[in-house]
Amino acid sequence: MKARVTVTLKSGILDPQGKAIEGALKSLGVDGVASVRQGKVFDIELAGGDRARAEALLKEAADKLLANTVIENYRVEVVG
């Protein structure tokens, strides 16, 4: 089974990376970008085919390791 965990910064948390990328896009002449915030995705292959179990497993993985829940949110999708 395949799944994706997307981890993004909570709103209000400074994103130095996003800020630097914004600046770089401007100086590369890519206009019209008002703001950039960077996050992570984890594409995960799971053994077994139980969707509910997979979701529980991924939530655990995100809580324990993939996301820093003090400053990040995450979303789990089992894609099939």
Added chain:
Amino acid sequence: MKARVTVTLKSGILDPQGKAIEGALKSLGVDGVASVRQGKVFDIELAGGDRARAEALLKEAADKLLANTVIENYRVEVVG
């Protein structure tokens, strides 16, 4: 307008971080994970409301900067 660019490693390119996370998940007792690959997402706010123009802009941003197309693929979505 809001958009998301997702950048993932091409298959065949080794992902040390994904590998390390795989191992860490195992040692945390999260089992059933067969493989992990890490990528990035960029949540971008755009000025203006023209969807087609927005997509072109994001493609340009990805080609010029957000992705290293030697090793990475990207996908652009305008989310509204």
Added chain:
Amino acid sequence: MSTTLRNEPAITPELVAAHGLKPDEYQRILDLIGREPSFTELGIFSAMWNEHCSYKSSRIHLRGLPTKAPWVIQGPGENAGVIDIGDGQAVVFKMESHNHPSFIEPYQGAATGVGGILRDVFTMGARPIACLNALSFGAPEHPKTRHLVSGVVAGVGGYGNSFGVPTVGGQVRFHSRYDGNILVNAMAVGLADADKIFYAAASGVDMPIVYLGSKTGRDGIHGATMASAEFDDDSDEKRPTVQVGDPFAEKLLLEACLEIMAKGCVVAIQDMGAAGLTCSAVEMGAKGDLGVDLDLDAVPTRERGMSAYEMMLSESQERMLMVLKPEKEQEAEAIFRKWGLDFAIVGRTTPSKRFVVRHGGDVMADLPIKELGDEAPVYHRPHVASPALPVLHARDIKAPMPVADALEKLIGSPELCSRRWVWEQYDHVIGGNTVQRPGGDAAVVRIEDGPKALALTVDVTPRYCEADPFEGGKQAVAEAWRNITAVGGKPLAVTDNLNFGNPERPEIMGQFVGCLRGISDACVALDFPIVSGNVSLYNETNGRGILPTPSIGGVGLIDDFTQAATLAFKAENEAILLIGETQGWLGQSVYLRDLCGREEGAPPPVDLAAERRHGDAVRGMIRGGVVSAVHDLSDGGLAVALAEMAMAGTIGAVLDAAPAEIVPHAWWFGEDQGRYLVTVPDAHLLGVLTKLKAVEVPVRQIGKTGGDALAIAGERPVAVAELKARFESWLPDYMAGKG
């Protein structure tokens, strides 16, 4: 002014309490301003009057510290201390804690701690040349410890490495008393021209006040208040927005600041640290006897719709406030734009001595500026001395195992094992001046192209401070002095970081007062003045305080770095001399605690006169080039110090048995103070012994270097390779979850 503004909550007793202000403190505010404060004003008072900014519990005790010496250019009271090191050069340094934020978010908490202390140093016009850090974690078996170690170390490294300063030394300890309250103390050291130091005091009326650096967001609002609040099991819920460090922005800020300082643009400068804009603006005005009028509409913000309250209390990082020479304003702005940093005029100095904050056409605060700082409450908190503990006699302590086994165990223990796993995550070579890297007694950092160098160290032994605050305070200073001496440095000055529990408890206040007395006495006796420091109180979880931990950061000067000493054995067949008096003091030793399971007894006393005599003799021998290796004795005593010298040099030693009058385990593991080990080539031996005798420094030859083991007469020899394997493996294994 109108006391209630649009959209501002009414001031209720609950709101006052939520700002950490006690009812009598609130009454003091009412008396001071003669009316009810606005919400923004309440926020400003809470920031200025909390423990962290006002030092209300500690102030009266800090006044007694020795802070003067002919080489002190600036003592406590500025962003950092400044000392003269000759040749027109000055060293600027300070240490600061980021304890609570690091417990909540270890990476960012530690990172922003490093960022903050670096800013304190370059605000004064110095280029940072080294960082150190003192870290206290909970017991290794506590479920959160590993995660905290990993995050804090990565955060310290993440910031310093990217900023580009070598992190050259520090301390790491584990103890269950830090389980819910870790300590992250960061020290930064910078180099400046002695006649080009910059200060916070504004001067001149109607001068523009300029905001520089990153934009203001909602980070860490109430951070300063949090730094002074106790934790309990619900603290997870009380989380403010975590501050995120941006070392890249700080590096740009450094270069831009140094550039405009060199161009003569700056009248006054103050970084925005705890309580951000509030604290920095008030200090600039108050120190310069001026009022400040701020217009928040001009403040660069990261988020829409920020209120005056939020802007005044935000602790967004990498920001500065300056007063510029009006005629240099454009030049300064161009420099800041070149570095891609925000630059905005956000206010003016006024003759009124009032702190006025405007936002969206309203006056949000109008307060007397001097009183904000000067009239902060000062507490004479009750304190009781810690009960004196009995002096233990070595003969009453049974050795649980043979000396060789004990040494093998101790060298691979959490307390004494190698910290390599930590410092290899810190760039300690950048700058090309790190003459002595981490792992020795003090780090040695060359100054520019030499020949001068600085000797840098951070020390404290919290278990001694707990057992006897006065002796513990003395010992912390003495050990820092000793570590600098052991590399051949002349100790010059100290920065301290006083970490304690809840000062409202008389026992804790007693620890604070006791430690401070000890620190003070030692600094006087050793000519080692305190030039900067930081106090962190309320380090307490569920009513249990941390071990009293007054970290002492020491700076010393070496005239010629090529003559610095290191602890590694250099050659076979050299005499090993033990300098100083050994009684075999096991009370509060690591041996007693970790191998006998007893955290007991009075700690070893420090005889400051002997300390000085012994140290001066050792430094003299280093300068005279007659000793080949030098190491001071500290945790773990003689055997552990010998093992460290042997491992560093990959050479063993053949050692005499303990003298008959001392119990062997007390001889090998006792922690008597004021001691050093030196090795001496044969050619110099007689001279050295004669000299030491002449200056009345006790010395005893205890063996010779050589072989590949520590071979104590009558004991099983312990291979140096085996010691090294144990020494190096505990921390990496622990962090990998093994064992």
Added chain:
Amino acid sequence: MNSAILVFPGINRERDMARALTLITGHAPAMVWHAETELPPGTDLVVLPGGFSYGDYLRCGAIAARAPVMDAVHRFAEGGGLVLGVCNGFQILCEAGLLPGVLMRNAGLKFICRDVHLRVERSDTPFTRGYNAGQVIRVPVAHGEGNFVADDDTVRRLEGEGRVLYRYCSATGEVADDHNINGAAASIAGIVNARGNVLGMMPHPENHVEAVMGPTDGRGLFAGLVDHLGRAA
């Protein structure tokens, strides 16, 4: 020898590099700001130093690789000029397409600062002529992302064309996983482009040029460049 050090925002080992070059070549290098569009006339060697350009945000070296001055570096390299990228400089060169591959997070995911041993694979290049082939040198590393990754074809080509100049090894020169500190493909620490005039390497030879720092094994690289340029002149 006229060298030019590129200065990008966030770079932090430019002073270390300048000191090493001054010490060994006898000339202070020109410091060239990233917004410049030309290199100083008469430049013999362009150096991209270590550090954290743009905070290493996005991908290390990515933003710097697109700076205005990099067009001039491309032209300089195409003309056969010598280009040296150390650490972040190596990362920038890869991102700029002047070298193949990419530098990813260290396999252990931690920043590593320590002395390492490198085997010099050949001595007949401008960047290695100060050493003997097979010689083992000791220099420090200080990086979090030094794990060289490229597809198999690229690695094969690098090996086949003798373009791997420096490899992580033991004190006695063995190349094995134990000594491959960051997990790099084929223990690669430094490579050149096909023409042989652009070198990227992770370790910091510039930090080991004075006895005060321990070994002085880094000198050979710079001394070799001086020698090469002296002969060419």
